[in-house]
Amino acid sequence: MRPTAKFSISFGLVTIPVAAYNATDTSASVSFVRIHTADGGRVRNQPVCSLEGVEITQDEIGRGYKPGDDDTVVPLSDEDLDALPLPTAKTLTILAFVAGGDIDPLQMGKGYYLGIDSPAAAKPYVLLREAMERHQRVGLGKIALHGRETLAMIRPVEGALVMQVLLWPHQIRSMDGVLPERQAEVARNEVSAAEALMDSFGELSEDDLHDHYRESLEEIVAAKLAHREPEFPAGEEQPAGEVMDLMSALQDSVRAAKRSRGEDEEAESRSGRTTKKNAAKKSTAAKSTATKSTATKAAAKKTAAKKQTAAKKTASRGGRRAG
Numbered sequence: 085m086r087p088t089a090k091f092s093i094s095f096g097l098v099t100i101p102v103a104a105y106n107a108t109d110t111s112a113s114v115s116f117v118r119i120h121t122a123d124g125g126r127v128r129n130q131p132v133c134s135l136e137g138v139e140i141t142q143d144e145i146g147r148g149y150k151p152g153d154d155d156t157v158v159p160l161s162d163e164d165l166d167a168l169p170l171p172t173a174k175t176l177t178i179l180a181f182v183a184g185g186d187i188d189p190l191q192m193g194k195g196y197y198l199g200i201d202s203p204a205a206a207k208p209y210v211l212l213r214e215a216m217e218r219h220q221r222v223g224l225g226k227i228a229l230h231g232r233e234t235l236a237m238i239r240p241v242e243g244a245l246v247m248q249v250l251l252w253p254h255q256i257r258s259m260d261g262v263l264p265e266r267q268a269e270v271a272r273n274e275v276s277a278a279e280a281l282m283d284s285f286g287e288l289s290e291d292d293l294h295d296h297y298r299e300s301l302e303e304i305v306a307a308k309l310a311h312r313e314p315e316f317p318a319g320e321e322q323p324a325g326e327v328m329d330l331m332s333a334l335q336d337s338v339r340a341a342k343r344s345r346g347e348d349e350e351a352e353s354r355s356g357r358t359t360k361k362n363a364a365k366k367s368t369a370a371k372s373t374a375t376k377s378t379a380t381k382a383a384a385k386k387t388a389a390k391k392q393t394a395a396k397k398t399a400s401r402g403g404r405r406a407g
Contacts, residue, residue: 089229090201093212093238093245094177100200100208104229104247107195114298147231165231173228176236176247181221187237190256193249198238213240224250270330277334284341 087103118127130139147165148157166173200209216222216239223238227247235250300316307314 087199087201088196091227092175093198094175094225095208095212095223098208098211099175100212101202101205102198102209102245103201104196104198107197107246114295114301168228172226172233176225176227176238178223178225178238180224181216181219182224183220184222184239187222187250188256191235191250191253193234193251195249196247198245198247209245212238213243213245216240274330274334277331277338281334281337281341284338286341 085105087105089104091102091104093100093102119125120127131142131145132139147160149160150157200206212223225236225238226233227236228234229236229249235252237248237250239246239248300314303316304314
């Protein structure tokens with residue numbers, strides 16, 4: 085990997101020469117070319133001079149700056165840009181250390197791996213990385229990169245330092261006109277159901293991190309070249325976007341998420357075993373109750389018989405006395 089830029093990180097009086105490497109590969113993403121639909125010919129962007137109306141070569145293209153809304157353009161050479169009195173032109177000066185969560189994700193731009201650019205940079209490089217790891221902070225600074233000054237964030241990642249280009253605050257648009265004028269109200273049980281749905285989601289799988297769109301697109305291209313129909317693996321059909329009761333949708337989503345992980349079958353199996361146990365317990369209890377009831381009736385009969393015998397004896401003795 086070749087570095088795209090070289091500069092120094094200024095950490096107080098400590099200077100760390102580094103080389104920046106692209107951390108992302110945009111060539112791996114799906115891209116299309118423009119064609120003429122009538123014959124399939126490529127439609128290219130040809131550099132044409134607006135004054136002469138002729139095509140020009142890449143060597144004849146330079147930089148210009150528009151200071152206003154009119155068509156005035158001021159040419160700028162590499163020497164003009166090198167003469168800018170910017171300390172950030174060759175140095176990323178760290179201005180503050182903040183918690184990573186304080187950075188608005190909307191400001192996140194392109195990422196770069198930072199490697200040492202000289203043997204002397206090894207120790208201060210490790211020092212800055214370990215200090216940020218232990219302090220749980222990221223560094224914020226400014227750097228002139230590719231002809232423009234930008235905010236940048238430095239953070240430790242897996243033993244290395246990574247620089248993330250940040251947009252300026254004025255580049256983040258306001259949300260005026262985005263939110264509805266009247267906010268919808270949700271009930272507490274609906275929020276609880278949404279939280280239950282969130283808890284039902286599992287971890288990301290390898291398949292989730294796979295670019296299925298690119299594979300499907302490549303299959304379509306291969307099928308067209310081979311003059312055949314594209315072949316796609318059978319997938320689960322997504323439900324149509326119907327408007328339904330919110331609570332029902334949340335509860336159905338929780339059940340569907342559990343089914344996808346096989347949790348419903350386990351729950352049903354446990355439920356079946358529990359039902360059988362409960363039925364057995366009820367049957368045993370019923371038998372025990374019936375036995376106790378029979379014993380109670382027998383005891384009652386014996387008690388009644390004893391009372392009758394005692395009454396007869398008492399009556400007999402009374403008769404003899406009277407005679």
